[in-house]
Amino acid sequence: MKRSCLAVLALLASLCACGQTVAGSVPGAAGTETIVLPRADQPKPHRPTLERLKREAAASGRPLEEVVKRYAARLAATASPRPTDFDGYDPAATEPAVAIDGIPYAELVDLGTFARSEGISYEEAIDRFGSQSSDSRVIDELHAEFPDEISGVAYVDDHQGLRVGFKGPIPARAIELARTLPMEVTLIGGKGFSAAELRHAQDTVVSWLRSRPEVATVTAHADDETGRVEVTVQPKVMPDDAEEFRRGLELPQPDNPHITLQVTLSADSIAVPQQGPQ
Template identity: 40%
Template sequence: MGAKGKATEVVGLLAVALLSMAVRPLASHADIIITLEKADQPRIKRPVLDRIKASARRGGITLAQAIDRYAARNPRMTADTPDGPVTYPDVLIDDLPLVELIDLRLAAKSLGMSYEQAIDRYAWQPRLNEIGERLLRTHPGELSGLALVDGAMKVRIGFKNEVPDEAVTLARTLPVEVELQGRKGFSESELVEVMEEAHDSLRARPEVRQVQGRYDIDTGRITLGVRFNEETKKNMVADLQLPPPTNPAISIKLESGIGAQMIPEDRYLRGGGHLKRPGDSRSGCTSGFNLVSVTSVTVRTAASARHCALSTLIYSNHSVQGGSTTISRAAVAANYDLARLTSGSMITTRTFYSDWQSSRYVDSVGTSPFRGQLICKFGISTGAGCSTVKLINEFIDDPDGRPVRGLVVMAARITERGDSGGPWYYGGTAWGFHQGTYSPNRLEAKTSAFTPAYLVPTALGAQWKIYRR
């Protein structure tokens, strides 16, 4: 049964609709699936962008060039630059910040499509993050997953029990087809909890060397791969016994061996700065978003991947800014590939490198990545690039036997050694710290993976958060 509403036109920020739209009456939410057809969804109007496109055609220049010209002619939205100027001004084109349009330019190149196609396909997606965050707040323990399907032009949202009226209302603000699935019997938070409990139980056994875990938000199945110590038999999975989950909608499958050993892309370390071992000319690592104490803005620190956190490191800016300092390991997470580092003699800022020599401010921290979402990265070895989300909340034990939880796995490998610890971002939103490469099973190629930025308080202590404007 489909629930349809009158098509509307949305001008500017769709987030306004999240606050203002009234709940429209529905015939029933008893159906397992409610479909909002694309023809009945909003059509986004971007009059300023349309004028820029027209000027590009008249002037015989590319859309990217026309956007750059528009940005250069328009003043900043705000003079809030406490850490000095950055590469791109705070210009808003309709509902799109200039920094997001810059990322979509990079995405078009990374994904092999035109700039216009990238804008049409991905520019609206931050609105889905807003919806996911709101539903997590208003319906805790109900959301069973967000995903893009059908070439990123359809949204699927699942719920443990019935589909809330609010979810339908919010879904009606998206410019694509939306499928809302109810009565799945489990939430994504339950899947994470059951998977982590099973991981801890298996890791406590002396014969187990490594455990790799993943879950399927469509079926509620958790799959755990087990690698045994060399002195034990290789076929002991049948001897392992785990108590069944208390939620019968969730199942656990055990496999012998793990798909791919986690391979940190470095062992050495800023928001996009260069980290290396003193006296070592090799690639090293990339620094991630900086952190600040929740109790005092004067207490700030650098951060990167846990496997990059040597006792002593040299941090260096990109060449245009120049400057370097010696920093050291301050703390490492027990269950996540995150570490806190000192800042040496330099001032810790709210900015990060999104590309070579290009800096921007952190304006927000992403909390709900969904399958199919476009996110970009910067690393010292490969520079800037973008990919889409394939899996979330994966985990594996690293080669030293330490748990690496909460991984977001991308659809492509766009990173190499030297990128570890670097920023994953979209626009001014901090999404994560690069971890390395990962494969969910033996048949799939390794792709890039990162640790989400929202896990910083969980991983490094509630007193720390991403330093943002």
């Protein structure tokens, strides 16, 4: 089942982080290489219909969201052979193929909801998140072409940029794909691990801990920036010596030395208890 557009938007917002703009190739951490594709050199979104609707909204004094909805309804009603009630017509629900400047109308509806929840304007929401479908296609293509090389993908700089990491050297094809995105893209090669290896390390340690009788609950997060799997464990009985308890867990170490484990103990429940193997 596909995730809802709102869920995707919420995820995108949570991935955003502040960053600095740097042009060209820049030095990276030891053993890494970094290529920055500045936003000024990237393709600009081409949205002539939305620009026209913005002007129409400004001239009429109506909210842009209302103008967009009426335009989408007319577009869908004209394209559909079915008779429609214009006043109550919802093309987002009945005509999923309706799009404006390549943005599905259903996403434009969700952008309005998202804008209200975030306290930003509809125009800003479109500017920041309107290319999510095309961005996602490129990101999916990167994952599909380099499943064993991608170490992580994250939006940065308030969704104005994208960071893509690779286990080894940056593939030329990845640079080619990144140049199609309407935002600054930072590509980092030589990370030493892949996202698949990081997930495997996380799954392995979580599975192991859930089988341990002294563990009540466990949760984990894989940091694709550092290659660290951060694990929080709630012991059934909090130990006096945390370090001795950690050693006693006999955690399986990742096969890849570039991936590390960090274990924190918590007296509070941090996940739903799950039974280990019987």
